Amino acid sequence: MVKKILAKGYVYLVLLFLYAPIAVLVIYSFTPAATMQWQGFSLELYQDLFNPAKSADILDALKNTLIIAGISSIISTLIGIFAAIGIYNMKNRSKEAMMTVSKIPMMNAEIVTGVSLMLLFLLFGIPFGMVTVIIAHIVFCTPYVILSIMPKLQQMDNNLYEAALDLGCTPMKALFKAVLPQIMSGIVSGFFLAFTLSIDDFVVTIFNIQGINTLSTFIYADAAKNGLTPSLRALSTMILVSVLLLLVIVNIFSHREKKSKNKAVAKTKGVKI
Amino acid sequence: MKKITIKRKYLAFPYAIFMLLFVLLPLALIVFYAFTNADGSISLENFINFFTDGVTFNSFLDSIWIAFITTVICFVIGFPVAYILANKKYNRNKTLFLLFLLPMWINFLLRTIATRAMFEAFGSWLDIEITFGKATTIFGMVYNFLPFMIIPIYSTLSSLDKSYTEAALDLGATPTKVITRVILPLAIPGIISGITMVFMPTLSTFVISDLLGNNLVQLLGNIINLEFTQNSWNYGSALSIILLLLMGLTMFIEKKYNNKTQTAGGRIW
Numbered sequence: 050m051v052k053k054i055l056a057k058g059y060v061y062l063v064l065l066f067l068y069a070p071i072a073v074l075v076i077y078s079f080t081p082a083a084t085m086q087w088q089g090f091s092l093e094l095y096q097d098l099f100n101p102a103k104s105a106d107i108l109d110a111l112k113n114t115l116i117i118a119g120i121s122s123i124i125s126t127l128i129g130i131f132a133a134i135g136i137y138n139m140k141n142r143s144k145e146a147m148m149t150v151s152k153i154p155m156m157n158a159e160i161v162t163g164v165s166l167m168l169l170f171l172l173f174g175i176p177f178g179m180v181t182v183i184i185a186h187i188v189f190c191t192p193y194v195i196l197s198i199m200p201k202l203q204q205m206d207n208n209l210y211e212a213a214l215d216l217g218c219t220p221m222k223a224l225f226k227a228v229l230p231q232i233m234s235g236i237v238s239g240f241f242l243a244f245t246l247s248i249d250d251f252v253v254t255i256f257n258i259q260g261i262n263t264l265s266t267f268i269y270a271d272a273a274k275n276g277l278t279p280s281l282r283a284l285s286t287m288i289l290v291s292v293l294l295l296l297v298i299v300n301i302f303s304h305r306e307k308k309s310k311n312k313a314v315a316k317t318k319g320v321k322i
Numbered sequence: 323m324k325k326i327t328i329k330r331k332y333l334a335f336p337y338a339i340f341m342l343l344f345v346l347l348p349l350a351l352i353v354f355y356a357f358t359n360a361d362g363s364i365s366l367e368n369f370i371n372f373f374t375d376g377v378t379f380n381s382f383l384d385s386i387w388i389a390f391i392t393t394v395i396c397f398v399i400g401f402p403v404a405y406i407l408a409n410k411k412y413n414r415n416k417t418l419f420l421l422f423l424l425p426m427w428i429n430f431l432l433r434t435i436a437t438r439a440m441f442e443a444f445g446s447w448l449d450i451e452i453t454f455g456k457a458t459t460i461f462g463m464v465y466n467f468l469p470f471m472i473i474p475i476y477s478t479l480s481s482l483d484k485s486y487t488e489a490a491l492d493l494g495a496t497p498t499k500v501i502t503r504v505i506l507p508l509a510i511p512g513i514i515s516g517i518t519m520v521f522m523p524t525l526s527t528f529v530i531s532d533l534l535g536n537n538l539v540q541l542l543g544n545i546i547n548l549e550f551t552q553n554s555w556n557y558g559s560a561l562s563i564i565l566l567l568l569m570g571l572t573m574f575i576e577k578k579y580n581n582k583t584q585t586a587g588g589r590i591w
Contacts, residue, residue: 053412056409056413057412060403060406063399067465067469070439070465073436073440074439077443084446085442086446128336128337131334131337132334132338135333138330147334150338150346153345153346158543160543161546162348166348168348168355187344188344188345191337251429265431269431269529269533272435276442285432285435288428289428289432293424
């Protein structure tokens with residue numbers, strides 16, 4: 050019993066270590082002090098954050114972050130869907146080669162991915178800006194999309210596609226009507242994964258951006274310059290809360306999906322019996 | 323029938339072109355710049371500089387040393403956590419494990435800034451001056467990468483067959499012996515992938531040392547960053563290659579030890 054309490058106590062202690070810095074940041078978002086000193090509760094930092102006159106840079110960075118994440122995750126999902134179906138239908142050798150190449154951006158040090166793309170854009174004379182950041186994000190997001198669609202393809206019932214062809218669908222139509230619905234959950238989770246990876250990225254972004262800021266590059270420049278602008282504490286807190294909300298929503302979503310899948314399985318079993 | 327499979331295969335064509343252009347070509351550029359000097363002629367100058375120029379080589383050793391210490395600390399803190407979480411005797415609650423995953427969803431830049439904010443807040447509570455340097459950098463690294471140690475060890479331990487430990491106990495092993503002789507050896511695949519998942523990112527990061535080290539800590543990542551911002555691409559590329567070789571070596575060792583059991587590596591979600 051004592052051992053159990055000690056063991057649990059240890060785990061909670063480590064959890065405290067993991068959450069303490071975040072807690073400090075959240076708590077201090079409710080005080081207006083410029084440095085980390087408590088000066089009474091106030092929502093001033095949050096008001097500042099939403100005051101376009103005071104936080105134009107931050108709001109601009111937020112807008113850029115969302116635009117970049119939106120565009121790059123949509124494009125990487127589209128490329129990823131076709132790539133996954135294509136790779137799935139390849140012969141062993143080329144399949145393996147494609148998967149190996151896909152793993153490079155996942156395994157590579159982020160800083161090397163960043164600088165190597167920077168060299169490429171410089172070579173081609175492409176001016177740095179939103180476009181270069183979006184391309185860079187597509188590079189490291191697409192492999193993750195493929196990786197989340199692949200298992201669904203492997204579980205897929207191939208007969209449905211052939212049945213669709215036999216019943217007179219064109220290959221394209223069969224793809225949309227028979228294959229896509231079966232891999233939809235993989236596509237959705239791949240899309241969300243790409244979106245979060247893009248929002249989260251700093252290292253690859255910083256080497257391929259110029260003239261504009263994303264949230265990460267803004268926060269980094271700000272922290273490196275003069276400590277943190279106080280209203281960024283409020284922004285961090287809000288990001289934390291939205292990440293938590295998103296996680297809860299995704300969890301509920303996947304839970305429901307599991308449930309309905311179980312139901313479907315039960316139904317087909319019932320039919321067979 | 324055959325015609326259709328050939329057609330579907332070509333759906334990956336745009337992706338193949340894209341990867342060729344934006345993954346393989348950039349890496350080729352890195353190799354090209356690494357083996358040429360500023361005039362564009364082929365030379366090993368950059369690599370020779372790396373070994374002879376004391377500053378860079380020292381920061382290379384420093385990076386390995388700090389990554390090593392971080393990995394050891396993460397293991398010492400993380401293994402007991404994974405063991406306790408995976409052991410039904412102590413814990414039957416799955417949400418406790420999820421609580422360890424949650425911080426990974428927070429941007430690591432934000433987490434690092436939060437660590438800095440915490441140090442500053444502590445400084446003002448206790449009225450002491452906290453000097454940012456090596457110690458705070460290592461703290462930040464452990465803080466950031468600890469979950470990467472816990473997750474793979476946890477998943478190996480929780481899929482472990484309980485009858486091994488029971489058999490060892492029946493045959494008269496003491497509980498400590500069960501841990502050192504039975505559980506640790508069986509957990510090796512998880513431990514190895516935990517070690518690589520902590521060691522590799524600590525090797526290449528420059529953000530944590532930047533924000534928590536106050537320029538006192540110059541790691542390999544910091545130098546690469548510096549070289550490229552100062553437009554010294556050749557030297558920066560050579561350092562990138564050295565970093566890649568180091569990571570390749572780590573991965574090679576991991577694969578060698580880990581080819582039997584596949585544990586949950588990479589991203590969990």
